[in-house]
Amino acid sequence: KLLLLRQQDCIVPMLSQVLCNLSQSQVSTRSMASKTPVGFIGLGNMGSPMAKNLLRNGYPVIATDVFPESCKGLLDLGAQVVDSPAEVAEKADRIITMLPSSPNVIDVYTGPNGILKKVKKGTLLIDSSTIDPSVSKEMAVAAEKMGAVFMDAPVSGGVGAASMAKLTFMVGGVEEEYNAAQELLTCMGANVVYCGQVGSGQAAKICNNMLLAIGMIGTAETMNLGIRLGLDPKLLAKILNMSSGRCWSSDTYNPVPGVMEGVPSANNYQGGFGATLMAKDLGLAQNTATNTKTPIPLGSLAHQIYRVMCSRGYANKDFSSVFQFLREEE
Amino acid sequence: KLLLLRQQDCIVPMLSQVLCNLSQSQVSTRSMASKTPVGFIGLGNMGSPMAKNLLRNGYPVIATDVFPESCKGLLDLGAQVVDSPAEVAEKADRIITMLPSSPNVIDVYTGPNGILKKVKKGTLLIDSSTIDPSVSKEMAVAAEKMGAVFMDAPVSGGVGAASMAKLTFMVGGVEEEYNAAQELLTCMGANVVYCGQVGSGQAAKICNNMLLAIGMIGTAETMNLGIRLGLDPKLLAKILNMSSGRCWSSDTYNPVPGVMEGVPSANNYQGGFGATLMAKDLGLAQNTATNTKTPIPLGSLAHQIYRVMCSRGYANKDFSSVFQFLREEE
Amino acid sequence: KLLLLRQQDCIVPMLSQVLCNLSQSQVSTRSMASKTPVGFIGLGNMGSPMAKNLLRNGYPVIATDVFPESCKGLLDLGAQVVDSPAEVAEKADRIITMLPSSPNVIDVYTGPNGILKKVKKGTLLIDSSTIDPSVSKEMAVAAEKMGAVFMDAPVSGGVGAASMAKLTFMVGGVEEEYNAAQELLTCMGANVVYCGQVGSGQAAKICNNMLLAIGMIGTAETMNLGIRLGLDPKLLAKILNMSSGRCWSSDTYNPVPGVMEGVPSANNYQGGFGATLMAKDLGLAQNTATNTKTPIPLGSLAHQIYRVMCSRGYANKDFSSVFQFLREEE
Amino acid sequence: KLLLLRQQDCIVPMLSQVLCNLSQSQVSTRSMASKTPVGFIGLGNMGSPMAKNLLRNGYPVIATDVFPESCKGLLDLGAQVVDSPAEVAEKADRIITMLPSSPNVIDVYTGPNGILKKVKKGTLLIDSSTIDPSVSKEMAVAAEKMGAVFMDAPVSGGVGAASMAKLTFMVGGVEEEYNAAQELLTCMGANVVYCGQVGSGQAAKICNNMLLAIGMIGTAETMNLGIRLGLDPKLLAKILNMSSGRCWSSDTYNPVPGVMEGVPSANNYQGGFGATLMAKDLGLAQNTATNTKTPIPLGSLAHQIYRVMCSRGYANKDFSSVFQFLREEE
Missing domain, CATH: 3.40.50.720 (NAD(P)-binding Rossmann-like Domain)
Structure with a gap:
C-alpha cells in the first residue's frame, strides 16, 4: 500500500x-x-x-x-x-x-x-x-x-x-x-x-520522493525540537498524528528511536531506504526543477541536507537517520 | 479531529x-x-x-x-x-x-x-x-x-x-x-x-505548526513541479496520498485550486489560517529553537518563506497560498 | 577589472x-x-x-x-x-x-x-x-x-x-x-x-557567479536588517566595507538605493545583470554540483530565490533588486 | 583594520x-x-x-x-x-x-x-x-x-x-x-x-557577522565545487578575488587549506573565531530579524549550518572549518 x-x-x-x-x-x-x-x-x-x-x-x-x-x-x-x-x-x-x-x-x-x-x-x-x-x-x-x-x-x-x-x-x-x-x-x-x-511515471516517482524527503526532515526537526522543549517523543508523535502536522514520516516511519517498532529508527537505521538513494532521487527532482525553471526551495534544501549527510558518514543508513544527524552529538 | x-x-x-x-x-x-x-x-x-x-x-x-x-x-x-x-x-x-x-x-x-x-x-x-x-x-x-x-x-x-x-x-x-x-x-x-x-502546551502547538508549514510548502512545491512536468494535479494528489509523500496538506487541505472542495485553495485562498499567523507561529518556533540551540533547517526556511510572502501581498491569504506564490506569474 | x-x-x-x-x-x-x-x-x-x-x-x-x-x-x-x-x-x-x-x-x-x-x-x-x-x-x-x-x-x-x-x-x-x-x-x-x-573556463565562471549571487543576497538581507534596526544605510555599508562583512556586492555594487551612484540600485534596477541571467547561471552551478555530488546549501537557496524572483516580476531587473524583493511592500 | x-x-x-x-x-x-x-x-x-x-x-x-x-x-x-x-x-x-x-x-x-x-x-x-x-x-x-x-x-x-x-x-x-x-x-x-x-552598535556588529557567515559558507561551497570540477584552489581563489565573487572570506581568510598562510585553514582550523561563537551571533541576528519581521533566508540557513556543525564536532574549530564540514569525508 x-x-x-x-x-x-x-x-x-x-x-x-x-x-x-x-x-x-x-x-x-x-x-x-x-x-x-x-x-x-x-x-x-x-x-x-x-x-x-x-x-x-x-x-x-x-x-x-x-x-x-x-x-x-x-x-x-x-x-x-x-x-x-x-x-x-x-x-x-x-x-x-x-x-x-x-x-x-x-x-x-x-x-x-x-x-x-x-x-x-x-x-x-x-x-x-x-x-x-x-x-x-x-x-x-x-x-x-x-x-x-x-x-x-x-x-x-x-x-x-x-x-x-x-x-x-x-x-x-x-x-x-x-x-x-x-x-x-x-x-x-x-x-x-x-x-x-x-515520462509521467518518472515525474510521479520523483515528486513523491521529494515530498517524502521534506516530510522526513521536517518530522526529524520537529521531533528533535519538541524533545529539547521537554515533550515526550511518543506523546508528541501522537499529538502530531491527530493534528495537521501528520505525515507518512510521523505516523508510519517515525525517525525517533523508541517511538515505533518495525521501522529503521528502531534498528539503528539499518535497512530501509539509504540516504544515498534519497540523495539520488532528490538530484533528479533538482534537475527536472532546474530544467523547467520551477522553484523548489524546501526540496532543494532537503537535497543539500542528504548530500551533506552522505559526506558525513550517513550514506548507507536509512534516510530517517536525519534525526540522528541533526541531534546533538553525545 | x-x-x-x-x-x-x-x-x-x-x-x-x-x-x-x-x-x-x-x-x-x-x-x-x-x-x-x-x-x-x-x-x-x-x-x-x-x-x-x-x-x-x-x-x-x-x-x-x-x-x-x-x-x-x-x-x-x-x-x-x-x-x-x-x-x-x-x-x-x-x-x-x-x-x-x-x-x-x-x-x-x-x-x-x-x-x-x-x-x-x-x-x-x-x-x-x-x-x-x-x-x-x-x-x-x-x-x-x-x-x-x-x-x-x-x-x-x-x-x-x-x-x-x-x-x-x-x-x-x-x-x-x-x-x-x-x-x-x-x-x-x-x-x-x-x-x-x-510550557508543554505551547511546545506541542509550536511543533505541530512548524511541521504543518513544512508539509504545506513541500506539498505546494511538489504539486507545482508535477504540474510543470505534465502530471494532472488530481492524479498526482491521488498518487501522493496512497504513497509515502502523503501528509495533511496533500490529503486534507490541498493547496492546488481544483484538487479539493471546501478548502481555501478552492476559494481563492480566502478564510483559513492566514500567512501572517503562520509566520508568527514559525517565529515562535525559530525563537525556541535558537534558544535551545536546536537546528531546524527546513523550519527556518519555511519561516523565511512566509516572511517574504507577508512582504509581497500574501499576509492575509490562507497559508496554502504558498502554491500561488511559487507559481509562475501569468 | x-x-x-x-x-x-x-x-x-x-x-x-x-x-x-x-x-x-x-x-x-x-x-x-x-x-x-x-x-x-x-x-x-x-x-x-x-x-x-x-x-x-x-x-x-x-x-x-x-x-x-x-x-x-x-x-x-x-x-x-x-x-x-x-x-x-x-x-x-x-x-x-x-x-x-x-x-x-x-x-x-x-x-x-x-x-x-x-x-x-x-x-x-x-x-x-x-x-x-x-x-x-x-x-x-x-x-x-x-x-x-x-x-x-x-x-x-x-x-x-x-x-x-x-x-x-x-x-x-x-x-x-x-x-x-x-x-x-x-x-x-x-x-x-x-x-x-x-571545461575549466565554464567551471570558473559558474563558481564566480554562484559566490556573487550568495554575496548579493547576503548583502541585501544584511542591509535590510540593519535598516530595520535603525542604522543609516550609508553608514552600515561603510562599516561592512571596513570589516569582515566586506564583499563586491557591498563595496562595488551595493543593492540599496542611495548608497552608491552609477549602479543599477541607483537607477531603479534597470540595466546591469538581469535576475533571469543569474538564475540561468545558478541553474548551471546547481547541475554541476548535483552531478558531482557536491553540497551547495547557500548556492542552492540562492538559485531558488532568483527562481522565485523570476516568477514574481523581477526577471528583467538587475540581480541586485533582490533587496527590493525582500523588503516590505509599501 | x-x-x-x-x-x-x-x-x-x-x-x-x-x-x-x-x-x-x-x-x-x-x-x-x-x-x-x-x-x-x-x-x-x-x-x-x-x-x-x-x-x-x-x-x-x-x-x-x-x-x-x-x-x-x-x-x-x-x-x-x-x-x-x-x-x-x-x-x-x-x-x-x-x-x-x-x-x-x-x-x-x-x-x-x-x-x-x-x-x-x-x-x-x-x-x-x-x-x-x-x-x-x-x-x-x-x-x-x-x-x-x-x-x-x-x-x-x-x-x-x-x-x-x-x-x-x-x-x-x-x-x-x-x-x-x-x-x-x-x-x-x-x-x-x-x-x-x-542599540546601533549591537545592530552593526550583528549585521557584519551575519554577512561574514554567509560569505564564509558561500566561499567554502564555491571553492569545494570548483575543486570538484577540477580547478586548482589557488587559481580559483585568484580568479574570484579579481572578480565579482570577491569577499573577505575569499581574499583574507580563505577556508581552503593551502591557499593562504597565517589563517586558521592553514593550521587545521585551530584558533580564530569558533563555530560556537558564530552560531551565537547568528542566533542574535535571527532573533532581531524575527522580532522585526525581516526576512533573512541566507542568514537563517547560515545559522542552521553552524548550529548543525556545533552538534557534529565543529564547535571549537574556527568558523572557516565549514569547508571541511561540506567536503566529502575520506
Missing part, C-alpha cells in the same frame, strides 16, 4: 525463499509455450527478483546484463541468457529494463549493441529504472523512429517488495499500450498506476 | 447563530448559583466566542479587555464586565486569558493592574494565548510566588471552532490541576490533550 | 558608437590579406559586438546565425555571411561560437549542418557560450575525433564590455593551444585567464 | 607579554591622580586584557567579577577589586561591562546587587558585551530613570586584539556622550565607530 517499503525486512527473505522454492517447481511444470518470451535487461538487486517473478508467472525470459555473473540465478530457473541488449531485441517483442541511472539507459537503448539496433517493429519496451523524465522522452522518440513503443514504469518498494511481487509501478506512455504493459507489471507488483504520457 | 480548522466555513456562522439563540435561553434558565464565576481576559475574535461558551455552560463570567467595547456582546449575555485584570482576580478564582502575544501576557499577569497584583491564593490561571513557552514558564513562577497555579493551554482551530466549542487545547502544567482545567476547557473545545509540565 | 560590468551604462553606447565609426574606416584601410579568416557563429547581443571587434582588428570574418537578419550589421562592416556552421567550418580554421545555452552548442557543433560535419583538421574551435562544463568536455571529445581542437572561453561582462572589447575570458583547454586562442580573445577582451583543462 | 582578528595568533601572546611587562612599570610611574577611576565588570578572556589597557593608560580601575579569582591579574597591576556591581557603581562614575550574554547583562545592571541599585547621577555606562539590541535599549531606559547614561559598544577582534588594544568598537547611544566614551575606548581599541542611537 505504501510506495516505500523496507528493503531488509527480516520476514521478506524467508518468504521470498519459500516463493523461490515454490516457483522453481512451478516453472518446470507450467507450459511456457502459451506465453511469448519477455526480454529482461539489468539483473541487479532489483532486476533479478523482478525477472524471477516473470518466470514464476510462466513467461519465458531472455536476459542479459553487463555483468554476466548476475544472470546465473535466472539461468538456473530456466531463463535464456544472451550477450547484449541487441540480441535480446532480436528474440523478444516485450522487453523490460531495470538500470541504475540515465547514462546506462541511454547506452542500453541507443548504444552500439543497444536494443534499438535490432528492435522489431511493434516491440513494447518498458523501462523501470528511475531516471530523468527527459531521458525517458528521448528514448520514446528514438524507439518510435524504429516502430517500437517505449514506456517508463519506475517502481517504489525495495528488494523485499521486488521479491514478493509487491512493487508499485508508476507508468507513463501512450494509453493504448497500457494494458499490454499492465499484464507484465502485475506479475511483479501489487499496484500499477497509469500516470499519463511518457 | 484536525487541529487546524477553517475559520470561515459557511456552515459555522449559521450553526453558531443557532447555538447562540439557544444558549441565551439556556443561560437564563440554568441556575448559575451552583457554579462559581470564571474570569476571562481578552475578548477578541477568539476570546469572545470562548467566553460565551462558558456562559452557555452555566458559568458566571467576569470579563475584561483593553478595549471595553469588545465586552459588549458578553455583557448582553449576562457577563459582568470589570475594569482590569486585577479586578478580575479579586472576583474569580479561575481565570482564562486569551491574548495576542507574549508582551500582552506579561502585562496582563505582571503589569501594574495585572492579575498577580490581586490574585487569591489557590487561583487557577489558564493562558490560552500562543506565546513563547519560556514566557509561560516565567508566568508560572510568578504565579507560584503568589500561591496561584498557572497553566498554558494554547488552542488549535479558528474562530469557527471557537464558536462551536470545537477547539483543541494542548495543556501544560502540574498534573494535579489538570482535571480542574479540563472541566472548563471542555466547555470550549472538543479535544483537550495533556502535554506535560508548564 | 571586475568581471561583471554594467550592460547599459550610458557612456558605453556613445563610446562604442565612436569606436564603431572609427573602426569602419580602419577596417577599410587595413590590409586583411595578412590575417586568415575567423569564423563566428552566433551574432546576438553579445556575439555581434565581439565579431565586430575581430573585424576592427583586421581579421576577415565568416559569420552565420540561425536568424540571418542578425548578420546584417556585420555584413555592412565587410564580413562574409554564410548559411550554416558547416559552411563556416569549410572556410575558416579558427571559429568562435557565442550561443545562448547547451542545446544550441550541441546543435551548432554536432547537428546535421554543424561545424564538425565539415571541420578541417587542426581547426581551433573556441566556445564563448556559458554552458555546462560537461557539455564542453563532450564537444572537445567530438572535435578531437575530427582532428580539431575545442576550447571553452566563457566571458564576464555585458553588452557594454563586449562593445568596448573589455570582456574577461576564462579559458579551458589544452595549454599548447592557449596562445593561439589568446591572440583572438585579446581583440575582444581586456583580461584572458587560463583556467586549466577543457 | 579588519573587524575579525585571530584570537590565538602565536605572535600576539608574546607581544602582549612584552606590553604587560612594560605596562607594569609604566603603571607605577604614572600619576593616577589626574584621572578619575573607571569601573570594570566582567574580567573574562576579553574583559581582563581590556581592563589592563585602561590601567596602562593611567586610569585607576575598580573591578568586579562573579568569579573573584578572575580579578587576580588586575589586582596585581594595582586595580581595586570590590564585591559587586553595585559597589563599583558607588565608587566610579564611568563603568565598562563585558559579559557573555543578555541575561548576564540584565543581572549586572538591574539585579539585586546591580549597578543601577547604587548608580550616581550622570554616570556613563558602557556595555561592550555582544547582546540583543533590544536588551541594550531596555538597559538604556532603566539607566535613564536613575539619571545615568547607557551606551552599547560591542567589539570586533578577539583576545589578541584585546591584549594589543587593537579592538574595533561599534558604539550606540546619545551623540553628546560619544566623546566621553571615545576617550576610554581608544585606550582599548584601534577603531571606534559611532553607529547612532542606543
Whole structure:
C-alpha cells in the first residue's frame, strides 16, 4: 500500500525463499509455450527478483546484463541468457529494463549493441529504472523512429517488495499500450498506476520522493525540537498524528528511536531506504526543477541536507537517520 | 479531529447563530448559583466566542479587555464586565486569558493592574494565548510566588471552532490541576490533550505548526513541479496520498485550486489560517529553537518563506497560498 | 577589472558608437590579406559586438546565425555571411561560437549542418557560450575525433564590455593551444585567464557567479536588517566595507538605493545583470554540483530565490533588486 | 583594520607579554591622580586584557567579577577589586561591562546587587558585551530613570586584539556622550565607530557577522565545487578575488587549506573565531530579524549550518572549518 517499503525486512527473505522454492517447481511444470518470451535487461538487486517473478508467472525470459555473473540465478530457473541488449531485441517483442541511472539507459537503448539496433517493429519496451523524465522522452522518440513503443514504469518498494511481487509501478506512455504493459507489471507488483504520457511515471516517482524527503526532515526537526522543549517523543508523535502536522514520516516511519517498532529508527537505521538513494532521487527532482525553471526551495534544501549527510558518514543508513544527524552529538 | 480548522466555513456562522439563540435561553434558565464565576481576559475574535461558551455552560463570567467595547456582546449575555485584570482576580478564582502575544501576557499577569497584583491564593490561571513557552514558564513562577497555579493551554482551530466549542487545547502544567482545567476547557473545545509540565502546551502547538508549514510548502512545491512536468494535479494528489509523500496538506487541505472542495485553495485562498499567523507561529518556533540551540533547517526556511510572502501581498491569504506564490506569474 | 560590468551604462553606447565609426574606416584601410579568416557563429547581443571587434582588428570574418537578419550589421562592416556552421567550418580554421545555452552548442557543433560535419583538421574551435562544463568536455571529445581542437572561453561582462572589447575570458583547454586562442580573445577582451583543462573556463565562471549571487543576497538581507534596526544605510555599508562583512556586492555594487551612484540600485534596477541571467547561471552551478555530488546549501537557496524572483516580476531587473524583493511592500 | 582578528595568533601572546611587562612599570610611574577611576565588570578572556589597557593608560580601575579569582591579574597591576556591581557603581562614575550574554547583562545592571541599585547621577555606562539590541535599549531606559547614561559598544577582534588594544568598537547611544566614551575606548581599541542611537552598535556588529557567515559558507561551497570540477584552489581563489565573487572570506581568510598562510585553514582550523561563537551571533541576528519581521533566508540557513556543525564536532574549530564540514569525508 505504501510506495516505500523496507528493503531488509527480516520476514521478506524467508518468504521470498519459500516463493523461490515454490516457483522453481512451478516453472518446470507450467507450459511456457502459451506465453511469448519477455526480454529482461539489468539483473541487479532489483532486476533479478523482478525477472524471477516473470518466470514464476510462466513467461519465458531472455536476459542479459553487463555483468554476466548476475544472470546465473535466472539461468538456473530456466531463463535464456544472451550477450547484449541487441540480441535480446532480436528474440523478444516485450522487453523490460531495470538500470541504475540515465547514462546506462541511454547506452542500453541507443548504444552500439543497444536494443534499438535490432528492435522489431511493434516491440513494447518498458523501462523501470528511475531516471530523468527527459531521458525517458528521448528514448520514446528514438524507439518510435524504429516502430517500437517505449514506456517508463519506475517502481517504489525495495528488494523485499521486488521479491514478493509487491512493487508499485508508476507508468507513463501512450494509453493504448497500457494494458499490454499492465499484464507484465502485475506479475511483479501489487499496484500499477497509469500516470499519463511518457515520462509521467518518472515525474510521479520523483515528486513523491521529494515530498517524502521534506516530510522526513521536517518530522526529524520537529521531533528533535519538541524533545529539547521537554515533550515526550511518543506523546508528541501522537499529538502530531491527530493534528495537521501528520505525515507518512510521523505516523508510519517515525525517525525517533523508541517511538515505533518495525521501522529503521528502531534498528539503528539499518535497512530501509539509504540516504544515498534519497540523495539520488532528490538530484533528479533538482534537475527536472532546474530544467523547467520551477522553484523548489524546501526540496532543494532537503537535497543539500542528504548530500551533506552522505559526506558525513550517513550514506548507507536509512534516510530517517536525519534525526540522528541533526541531534546533538553525545 | 484536525487541529487546524477553517475559520470561515459557511456552515459555522449559521450553526453558531443557532447555538447562540439557544444558549441565551439556556443561560437564563440554568441556575448559575451552583457554579462559581470564571474570569476571562481578552475578548477578541477568539476570546469572545470562548467566553460565551462558558456562559452557555452555566458559568458566571467576569470579563475584561483593553478595549471595553469588545465586552459588549458578553455583557448582553449576562457577563459582568470589570475594569482590569486585577479586578478580575479579586472576583474569580479561575481565570482564562486569551491574548495576542507574549508582551500582552506579561502585562496582563505582571503589569501594574495585572492579575498577580490581586490574585487569591489557590487561583487557577489558564493562558490560552500562543506565546513563547519560556514566557509561560516565567508566568508560572510568578504565579507560584503568589500561591496561584498557572497553566498554558494554547488552542488549535479558528474562530469557527471557537464558536462551536470545537477547539483543541494542548495543556501544560502540574498534573494535579489538570482535571480542574479540563472541566472548563471542555466547555470550549472538543479535544483537550495533556502535554506535560508548564510550557508543554505551547511546545506541542509550536511543533505541530512548524511541521504543518513544512508539509504545506513541500506539498505546494511538489504539486507545482508535477504540474510543470505534465502530471494532472488530481492524479498526482491521488498518487501522493496512497504513497509515502502523503501528509495533511496533500490529503486534507490541498493547496492546488481544483484538487479539493471546501478548502481555501478552492476559494481563492480566502478564510483559513492566514500567512501572517503562520509566520508568527514559525517565529515562535525559530525563537525556541535558537534558544535551545536546536537546528531546524527546513523550519527556518519555511519561516523565511512566509516572511517574504507577508512582504509581497500574501499576509492575509490562507497559508496554502504558498502554491500561488511559487507559481509562475501569468 | 571586475568581471561583471554594467550592460547599459550610458557612456558605453556613445563610446562604442565612436569606436564603431572609427573602426569602419580602419577596417577599410587595413590590409586583411595578412590575417586568415575567423569564423563566428552566433551574432546576438553579445556575439555581434565581439565579431565586430575581430573585424576592427583586421581579421576577415565568416559569420552565420540561425536568424540571418542578425548578420546584417556585420555584413555592412565587410564580413562574409554564410548559411550554416558547416559552411563556416569549410572556410575558416579558427571559429568562435557565442550561443545562448547547451542545446544550441550541441546543435551548432554536432547537428546535421554543424561545424564538425565539415571541420578541417587542426581547426581551433573556441566556445564563448556559458554552458555546462560537461557539455564542453563532450564537444572537445567530438572535435578531437575530427582532428580539431575545442576550447571553452566563457566571458564576464555585458553588452557594454563586449562593445568596448573589455570582456574577461576564462579559458579551458589544452595549454599548447592557449596562445593561439589568446591572440583572438585579446581583440575582444581586456583580461584572458587560463583556467586549466577543457571545461575549466565554464567551471570558473559558474563558481564566480554562484559566490556573487550568495554575496548579493547576503548583502541585501544584511542591509535590510540593519535598516530595520535603525542604522543609516550609508553608514552600515561603510562599516561592512571596513570589516569582515566586506564583499563586491557591498563595496562595488551595493543593492540599496542611495548608497552608491552609477549602479543599477541607483537607477531603479534597470540595466546591469538581469535576475533571469543569474538564475540561468545558478541553474548551471546547481547541475554541476548535483552531478558531482557536491553540497551547495547557500548556492542552492540562492538559485531558488532568483527562481522565485523570476516568477514574481523581477526577471528583467538587475540581480541586485533582490533587496527590493525582500523588503516590505509599501 | 579588519573587524575579525585571530584570537590565538602565536605572535600576539608574546607581544602582549612584552606590553604587560612594560605596562607594569609604566603603571607605577604614572600619576593616577589626574584621572578619575573607571569601573570594570566582567574580567573574562576579553574583559581582563581590556581592563589592563585602561590601567596602562593611567586610569585607576575598580573591578568586579562573579568569579573573584578572575580579578587576580588586575589586582596585581594595582586595580581595586570590590564585591559587586553595585559597589563599583558607588565608587566610579564611568563603568565598562563585558559579559557573555543578555541575561548576564540584565543581572549586572538591574539585579539585586546591580549597578543601577547604587548608580550616581550622570554616570556613563558602557556595555561592550555582544547582546540583543533590544536588551541594550531596555538597559538604556532603566539607566535613564536613575539619571545615568547607557551606551552599547560591542567589539570586533578577539583576545589578541584585546591584549594589543587593537579592538574595533561599534558604539550606540546619545551623540553628546560619544566623546566621553571615545576617550576610554581608544585606550582599548584601534577603531571606534559611532553607529547612532542606543542599540546601533549591537545592530552593526550583528549585521557584519551575519554577512561574514554567509560569505564564509558561500566561499567554502564555491571553492569545494570548483575543486570538484577540477580547478586548482589557488587559481580559483585568484580568479574570484579579481572578480565579482570577491569577499573577505575569499581574499583574507580563505577556508581552503593551502591557499593562504597565517589563517586558521592553514593550521587545521585551530584558533580564530569558533563555530560556537558564530552560531551565537547568528542566533542574535535571527532573533532581531524575527522580532522585526525581516526576512533573512541566507542568514537563517547560515545559522542552521553552524548550529548543525556545533552538534557534529565543529564547535571549537574556527568558523572557516565549514569547508571541511561540506567536503566529502575520506
